[in-house]
Amino acid sequence: MRFVLGVVVAVGLLGCGGPEEQGVDAVESIGQEIVGGVEARPGAHPWNVSLQQYGSHFCGASLIRVSATKEESDIVVTAAHCVYDGTARLTASAGVHDLNRPGAGAQTVNGVKTVYHPAYNPRTTMNDIAVVKLEKPLKFSATVQPILLPLPGEVVPDNVEATVAGWGLTRENGQPSSVLLQVGVPTIGHEDLRAMYSKAGIAIDRYAMLGAGYRTGGKDACQGDSGGPLFLPGAQGKPVLQGIVSFGIGCARAGMPGVYTRVSNYIPWINTQVRLLSDTARQ
Ligand code: ARG
Secondary structure (H helix, E strand, C coil), X not given: CHHHHHHHHHHHHCCCCCCCHHHHHHHHHHCCCCCCCEECCCCCCCCEEEEEEXXXXXXXXXXXXXXCCCCEXXXXXXXXXXXXXXXXXXXXXXXXXXXXXXXXXXEEEEEEXXXXXXXXXXXXXXXXXXXXXXXXXXXXXXXXXXXXXXXXXXXXXXXXXXXXXXXXXXXXXXXECCECEEEEEEEECHHHHHHHHHCCCCCCCCCCXXXXXXXXXXXXXXXXXXXXXXXXXXXXXXXXXXXXXXXXXXXXXXXXXEEEEEHHHHHHHHHXXXXXXXXXXXX
């Protein structure tokens, strides 16, 4: 259901569809997966979680650590627009590569509570972040691991390669992927991103949003990748969750990079939610 919302958001708010068929052809000739990506090595992104309703994938999410010592967690981070219109029968699947063939390493648990950011604005897509508390913790394993959060206010350099991974559409108006796909996209400075989106009448907030993509298009997240992670290697070389797939105009269009929630802006909020929601964090 939420997946439909994502498409509606893209069509309604961000004007995908319509007389843009040339854009689609241009994308088609460049790439064919996440958009323009490749199949992830199974287990390469063990924090990538599939949020599902009635057994069908609608958004991504990322498993985060809730305790320094416990090797399990009952909290995932996603986009507010993924859960904004309700989360009946939400389940979270971790340790999965092919959604059609979850292997022995897969763990699926029910969501029991979702909290989206109190200042999330569906009209502007500001503060597009939410947490989901799971009914029982996901146990860390070879296929299930948390991703590190950035430091509060940590700045992501411009023009460095970030990775986005998800099960979303492999091209604008295309089909979702049953296997986890990934693509590398360079980060884009605030002024450049702001200038690109101002042409479309969309405001970009320096603190709440982070852009990543190629000026020429061809590689991007797409519908169904929403809520999933954009990550960069941190100080110790380990991946850090710097972005959450939030929105774009179409997918992989030239001059229209993907827009991500800037996670470093929300660390105190995330930590507060973890404290309030997680059973595992307290023990
Ligand atoms: N809002 C979309 C969703 O619900 C994700 C859009 C990401 N688009 C992009 N071109 N990067 O799945």
